[in-house]
Amino acid sequence: MKDINDGFYLPFKIKIGFQVLLDVYNQLTLNDHQLHRKKQLEHLVETHPELIDGFSNINDLERLNEPIQYILEDVFSDVLTLNEIKTASVIFHNKIFKSSQRFKNIIKNAGDTFQLNIVNLPENDQYILSCAIILNEYYGYQVNFKRPFYYEIPDKNGLKRTYKILYNADFVNIIKTDAAPEISRLDYEYLIDNFNDLEIWQEKFPPNSYLFYGFVIGNMVDVTEDQAISNIKASLIANNKQEKDLFINNFQEVFKSLLNVSDLQVGFSIFNKEDTSLIKVYDAKINSFLLQKDDSQCCTSLFCSHSFHSLIKDKNYYSISNVSDAFRLSYGDSPQLSILHSQGIESAIFAPISHEGQLLGILELVSKKPFELNSFKAYKLEDVMPYIRLAVKRSQEEEQNQIQAIIQKECTSIHPSVQWKFESAARHYMYETQHHNVKARFKKINFKNVFPLFGQSDIVGSSKERNEATKKDLLLQLKLIKQTIILIVEIVENSALKNTLSQLNHFEKELNEDIQVNTERDFQLFFKNEIEPLFDSQKNNHKNTTSYVDRYYEKLDPELKTIYYYRKNFDESVSAINEDITKVIDIRQLGAQKDYPHYFDRYKTDGVEHNMYIGEAITKEDSFKTEHLYNLRLWQLQTMCEIETTIEKNNDAYPMALQIASMILVFNQPISINFRFDEKQFDVDGAYNASYEVVKKRIDKACIKGTEERVTQAGKISIMYAQDDDAEEYKKYINFLQSKSFLNNDLEFLELENLQGITGLKALRVGVNYKLKVPKKYFSYNDFQELH
Incomplete structure (x- = not known):
């Protein structure tokens, strides 16, 4: 014999019963059909009195399955059974005794080994939330403990779907037994400040000291897409200065609504791990109630030993629901209480912001009213902490980017492939300065006979x-x-x-x-x-x-x-598209550099363009072969395909639906490049090589000969060339990638209108296969040769 309470450690015993549901019939004005049904239900419970008295034996659930299904017919509509995701069960228990057909189908698709569990409800929280239910339902104390719960259930393809659970407890009755001590107002005020202290809750609500009679109805909603959208939004918090300032301005209002505290104020301070101190934020319109007018303070002078250990060491929330009482009881010896009391603050929550185990800062929530902020309110922060962590992390990254910008302004950002040449020039510069005591000049940095590759993913229109x-x-x-x-x-x-x-x-x-x-x-x-x-x-x-x-x-x-509004959608979409493009190309560049080192840079505009130079002069080794150039060209074409498919797949996530057009410029002659110190970038060296830069700047405006149609089109890759040999080479690459499902079978050979100073250009244009899955590994030039 197995009891439904076995294995559960709660402040109440659970009994399944249907008296509360049947009482509903007694309160309604019934028609003839409902009166007939009521009589049948009365006869049913006379035959099976345990349906009214309540039971907890799981075997009884099976034995009484037929009458239970009949009793619950009005709660579960046959018409909606394939639409609603609905269950009847007992609280915190996965023993479901009635459900809609859609729920049954979902569980069936999950597989025989799947176990249904709430994913965001730790075992200790079950006990404490059960106590909170008793405080609310039996004693009438207002404990705002509600937060959304979720199931994660794999579908038939093995992909996890997220379901939000909405509980209906209309058919529940809480009954106090003699084993339960009475809960006073002082007990309540003490309890709400100690959400995480299980021992205190067990003392005030001993195990099995109450009776939970009845059952709950669970209505579920598939929020998989909503969850995904939330994650995207989280990643975009403070994406640029304008959004960052707006986020900070709205921060306080968001928390007022979330915690239902009208006079809530928000502060923030940065944690400096070097000297274990808190530092005021200078670049944000936000205060620190801990630091007040100080720029920084050591944490040991801001917190007592208990709060220091909780916040800084364990990175746990720290709440004070009644500052005045706590200050009086501490005789003014607690630093954080003295700081808050001096500002007239009566309740507060301090929330540590950490990322990958590293403390980043302290979020400060304060109110002038006692009991407005407490450990239960701190518990509700769990649902927004991912957003806060990302915002703080992004802020730190922006600061680091500013530091790098300063370095780049004074020096430059040097690609690793050419680092050696700059170091050599720097050593020469130092030698000249120290030994000859003359005003030395930085040696010219140039690379001769390198092959250029240029590509562009431009936002159409x-x-x-x-x-x-x-x-x-x-x-x-x-x-x-x-x-x-x-x-x-x-x-x-x-x-x-x-x-x-x-x-x-x-x-x-x-x-x-x-x-x-x-x-x-x-x-x-x-x-x-x-x-x-x-x-x-x-x-x-x-x-x-x-x-x-x-x-x-x-x-x-x-x-x-x-x-x-519309401009913001456009700006955010351009930014997101650029990020997606650069993410693909930066990740794929790591592999390309392993194949053979080469120079690479990229620039963001309304899209992203990239430059590459490969040759003996860059590697400083006698190892360069033309096969390395061909391999990089094949890599570039595959990368452009992946960029196209990535943007197409992510299009629904952008505020505006925008498309990109991809273009590759083929230049079959080696050129010389020179680093321009005034512009901090490489450029062609000499008038002979200048034609390459001219073509780069004007090529995306090229039209098909005899028309006004741009050669670059959404969903297609345009390969610009001047020599027929280049067309033959790229035609082979295209045929190869068509056989690997990267490209469609719609290759076009196009002649282009002359541009200013540019004649004789042609283009290959081919559509990208948007059904292409992200390739785990690119095909190399050796793979290509094996098929040719």
């Missing part, structure tokens, strides 16, 4: 899309201004407002016709110099217009003071 986004934002703002003025004019007679309205109609017509280079700047000046003073004047002189003006300002971006 980026200028047009940016202009369209700008136009939409400006038109929307004009519309809002017009609506606001019309509402004001109904209250206040003002000729200036009517003149402005006429001017706005003119601007709107002008904007619909065309958008010029200076349009955005001119409109912003108009909004700032004309509209803002006009609206501010109305607010000051006519209080009954204030709500209309405020409503207008609320819809503007708080930093830019303008509508920034």
Whole structure:
């Protein structure tokens, strides 16, 4: 005989019973059908009184399966059984005694070995949350313990799906036994400050001292996509300065809503592991309630030994629900309590922000009211901590990037493949300075007879899309201004407002016709110099217009003071696409460098372009062969295919659906390159090699001969060349990659219109197979030769 409570350690015993459900029938005005059903249910429970008395024997669940299914028919609709993901069970237990057909199908697809468990509910939390249920349901104390719970269930393909569980406890009754001590208000206040102290909860709520009678209904929602979107959003927090400032400004409001604390204030301090101190943030509009006016403080002077160990060593939350009481009981000897008490703070949560075991900083949440912040509220932070960690980590990375930018400004960023030549020149420079005591010059850095490779993944129609986004934002703002003025004019007679309205109609017509280079700047000046003073004047002189003006300002971006919706979507999409492109090419470059070292750099614009140079002069070894050049060309073509498929697969995740066009320039003659110290980058050396740079800068504007169609097109790779031998070489690469499903069978041979200073160019153009899965390994030139 096995009891449903076996293996469970909770403050209550569980009994399955249906009295609460049957009581619902007694409270309803029933029709003839429902009266007939009620009589049948009454007869059923007379035959099986344990359905009312309650039972916990699992064997009884099987024995009473048929009457249980009948009792629960009204709760489970046959019509929705393939739509709803629904179960009837007991709390914290995976013993389900009725479920919808869709749930059964999901479990069946998961396989025979799958065990259903809530993924974000540790065993200790089950006991404490059970106590919280008792505090709420039996004693009426308001403990806001609710947070979403999830199942992770593999589908028939083995991919994990995430299901959010919504519990309905309408058919539950909590019963106190003689073994349960009474819970006073002081007990409650003490308990909510000690969420993680299991022993305290067990003392106030001994095991099995209450009875949990009834059952719960679990409704599940598939939130796999939502979870994925949340992760994407988390990775984009503070993606640039504008978003970072906006995030910080909204930080406080987000936490007010999350924790339901109206006067909540947020602070933050950076942890310096070198001297175990906290440092104030200088580049953010955020305070530190621990540091106050100090720039930094040693952690041992900010915290008592207990809080220091909890926060800094164990990286656990530290909460104080009643600062005044705690300060009085500590006789003023606790540093953090003295700091908070001096500022009139009555409750606080300190949350350590860590990444991969390293403490990054301390999040400070404070309130002027006691009990507003406590250990239960700290528990709710778990759902937003991933976002905070990523934001802080990104902030640190940005700081490191700024440091690198300074270094690059004073020195330069040197690719490892050419590091040796710069070191040699530096040694020569030092020698000349020290031994000859003359004003030495840094030796010229150049590489002769290297083969160039150039590629570009450009966002299609980026200028047009940016202009369209700008136009939409400006038109929307004009519309809002017009609506606001019309509402004001109904209250206040003002000729200036009517003149402005006429001017706005003119601007709107002008904007619909065309958008010029200076349009955005001119409109912003108009909004700032004309509209803002006009609206501010109305607010000051006519209080009954204030709500209309405020409503207008609320819809503007708080930093830019303008509508920034469509442009933001465009900017974020370009940024995300560039990140995805660079991620592919940077990862694949690691393998390419192992095959044979070569120079590589890339630049982000509306897309990403990259340059490579390969040859004997760069490697400083007598090992270069033309096969190494062919291998790199084949690598480049495969990389462009992967970039295309990556952007296509990720397109739904971007705020705007944008496409890229890929292009490769083939230059079959070796050239010489020279490092330009003023520009901190390599460039061609000499007039003979200048044609290569000219072609690079103009080639993406090339059109097919006799048409106005650009050769670069979305979903295709265009390979520009001048010599027929190059076309033959790349045609073989294309045929090879078509056989490996990288490319479609739609190869085109195109002649191009002459560009300024450029004649005789041609192109191969071929479509990318978007069904291509990310290849684990690229094909090498040796692989290619084996088939030829």
